[in-house]
Amino acid sequence: xxxxxxxxxxxxxxxxxDDPVCHGDFDVKLRVxxxxxxxxxxxxxxxNYAPPDGWPQWPGLECAGExxxxxxxxxxxxxxxxxxxxxxxxxxxxxxxxxxxxxxIPKGFAAWEAAGIPEVYATAYLNIKLVGxxxxxxxxxxxxxxxxxxxxxxQLSSPSTCSARRSWRRWRPMRTAxxxxxxxxxxxxxxxxxxxxxx
Amino acid sequence: xxxxxxxxPDVAIDPVGGPLMGKCFATMNxxxxxxxxxxxxxxxxTIDVNLLWRKNLRLIGSTLRRRSSEEKARILAGLxxxxxxxxxxxxxxxxxxxxxxxxxxxxxxxxxxxxxxRGKVVLAV
Numbered sequence: 001x002x003x004x005x006x007x008x009x010x011x012x013x014x015x016x017x018d019d020p021v022c023h024g025d026f027d028v029k030l031r032v033x034x035x036x037x038x039x040x041x042x043x044x045x046x047x048n049y050a051p052p053d054g055w056p057q058w059p060g061l062e063c064a065g066e067x068x069x070x071x072x073x074x075x076x077x078x079x080x081x082x083x084x085x086x087x088x089x090x091x092x093x094x095x096x097x098x099x100x101x102x103x104x105i106p107k108g109f110a111a112w113e114a115a116g117i118p119e120v121y122a123t124a125y126l127n128i129k130l131v132g133x134x135x136x137x138x139x140x141x142x143x144x145x146x147x148x149x150x151x152x153x154x155q156l157s158s159p160s161t162c163s164a165r166r167s168w169r170r171w172r173p174m175r176t177a178x179x180x181x182x183x184x185x186x187x188x189x190x191x192x193x194x195x196x197x198x199x
Numbered sequence: 200x201x202x203x204x205x206x207x208p209d210v211a212i213d214p215v216g217g218p219l220m221g222k223c224f225a226t227m228n229x230x231x232x233x234x235x236x237x238x239x240x241x242x243x244x245t246i247d248v249n250l251l252w253r254k255n256l257r258l259i260g261s262t263l264r265r266r267s268s269e270e271k272a273r274i275l276a277g278l279x280x281x282x283x284x285x286x287x288x289x290x291x292x293x294x295x296x297x298x299x300x301x302x303x304x305x306x307x308x309x310x311x312x313x314x315x316x317r318g319k320v321v322l323a324v
Contacts, residue, residue, distance in 0.1 A: 004304050012304045034298070037307055037320040040264070045308065061264075065324075085263075085271060091304060093324055100272025103279050106286035112298045116319030117286075118275070121293070123236070123263045124212075125278045131261050132210035132232045141208035143215040143223065144239070148294060148319045153212055155291040156282065 003058045003092035006045050012091075020056070020089070020096040028070045028099050030082065033111035035063040035090035038119055044088075051088030060090020064105055064114040074099050081105040085118040116148065124152040200226065212236060220244040224258070232257045294318030 001020075007013045022029050041059040043049035051057060064083040070076045082102040089095045105114040128134050134157060142153040200222050207228035213220060217240025224233055224246055231254065250256060263271070285291060296316040299307045301324045310320050 004301060012308070014302055014304075032324045034321050034323050035301070037311055037322070039311065042308055042311055085275065091301065091322065098268050098272070100268060101275065103275055103283075106283050108287060108289070112321050112323055113293055113295060115321050116293050116295060119263070120319070121282060122271070122274055122278055125282060126263055126274050127212050127234050127236065127261055128210065129277070129281070130274065131259060132212065132234055134210045138209035139206050139228065141203060141211040141223070143211065143213040143220070148316075149212075149214060149236075151294045151318060155285075 001093040003056065003089070004060075005058050010045055010047065012045070017056075017058075017092070020092075020094055022069055022096050024098065025071055026074065026099045027096050028074065028076055028082075028102060029068045029094060029096050030063065030065040030084065030102075031068050032063045032090060032092055032095055033065040034115035035060045035092075036116035036119070038062070041091075055087035056089030056092065056095070058089055058091050060088060060092065060095070061086050062115060062118040063090040063095060064111040064117075065095075067102075068094065071099065076102060076104075081111070081114075083111075083114040083117050085122060120148045120152040121156070123149055124156045128153060128156050207231070210234070215240045216244060217241040218244055221246045224256075225250060227254060227256050230255050232259060234259045234261050236261060296320050298323055 001017060002014055003017045004012050005015045005017070020029060038061045040049050040061060044051065044059045062083065062085055067076045067078050067080045067082060070078060076082060076099060081104065083105050084097045084102040086095060086097055086101070103118070105111065128140070134140055140157040142150050144150050203223055203226035207226055209228045209231050211223070211227065211231070211233045213233065213235050214237040216235065216238030219240065221244040227233060233256065251258065294317065296318040297310065298321045301322045304322055307320050307322055310316050
């Protein structure tokens, strides 16, 4: 298969590499249809970020595609469409990943839409819900609301994902305030309030 | 900072850090949780430590990448359970800035380097 390797001159090169092989009992092999960029990819290319052990040397922290091989009694079967969080190796035609790091592509989504879901939405979900324990009626602040993570945080801090589901329909931007520094906005009349900040 | 003073946050997520972080941190509500993810604007800031106990604040560091595969699997299972219904009902969608072929990966990297993107840059394989 081919993969986008980082060459000696720190340039990206589309090269022939060995096909990846499933090792663990819970590994699945994917045919990558799309992968998404993250800031760590740039750091890796500059030599400031090494992929963790057991992952390919080429970059790519998330992808979407089709299952080629899967364990017999696993959650996925060949032909399923999934998106996955990776330790690396998404910039390639194929990748092997533990099944727990794969998610079904949401119904109606294309691979190019789903490829960018895992990193930002898992980060937003982890920190808003599990670490921050944002509750209904609380005010939420995201510093740097214009990036992929900021947008996901604004979406997930809305009422349905931190408490009652029914309030989604009533969710709408409440107020947009401009300032010399950029913009800040306050969302959500019924549940938590989100303030985002553009640097 | 003025907007924050008028709306003291209970939970803050901060991938930016830098000198402004300390000023924003000072506006937190009682029992607030400040979650630091990265320091794109620099690793140093000034925080009045007295605020931590006066307001019962928590200053938390958090990263997804350095968690175990088991922990990541639990996080992703929760994500599918809680967020997938909203995706599938098209209540919101991931924000894709641009899709380029994988062979144009260098050009895609340049978009991130220049900070042009609002949302994700995707490579089609």
